[in-house]
Amino acid sequence: MDPKNLNDYFSDLTIEDLINPEKYLNSNDVISIINCIENAMKVYANVITYTQFRNIYGILQKANTVADIQKARPKIAYIHARLEKKEAKEVTFFIMEIIKKLTSENQIKPFHEFMETMVAFHKQYNTKNN
Numbered sequence: 740m741d742p743k744n745l746n747d748y749f750s751d752l753t754i755e756d757l758i759n760p761e762k763y764l765n766s767n768d769v770i771s772i773i774n775c776i777e778n779a780m781k782v783y784a785n786v787i788t789y790t791q792f793r794n795i796y797g798i799l800q801k802a803n804t805v806a807d808i809q810k811a812r813p814k815i816a817y818i819h820a821r822l823e824k825k826e827a828k829e830v831t832f833f834i835m836e837i838i839k840k841l842t843s844e845n846q847i848k849p850f851h852e853f854m855e856t857m858v859a860f861h862k863q864y865n866t867k868n869n
Contacts, residue, residue, distance in 0.1 A: 745829040748779035754837050757853050758846040773856060780860035785867050786826035794818060796858045805841055812838050
């Protein structure tokens with residue numbers, strides 16, 4: 740399969756899988772999640788600037804409760820609205836979709852780990868150094 744959008748990189752996983760604490764206990768699931776993120780960031784790292792991505796991550800990193808993370812969604816929506824590239828909007832939309840599914844405090848750690856992994860691979864594969 741040739742991925743057509745960001746969701747395609749996670750086709751073997753549901754959004755719920757990405758924030759499911761049980762998935763982060765099984766090494767095969769962890770490897771699968773990390774590989775999906777890495778493959779996606781190889782393609783999407785240059786469509787959103789490092790500064791824009793770090794701004795999103797900074798907002799979410801400060802959020803330590805489900806309510807705080809949900810309150811961050813409008814801020815990310817604002818960043819989303821200001822983006823010009825369709826592919827960059829896919830990244831922010833994907834993050835907002837994950838946030839919508841976050842309903843339990845035990846999903847916060849996996850969510851933060853998911854976001855940290857995205858930021859790390861974004862930094863690794865971003866060749867524009869922006």
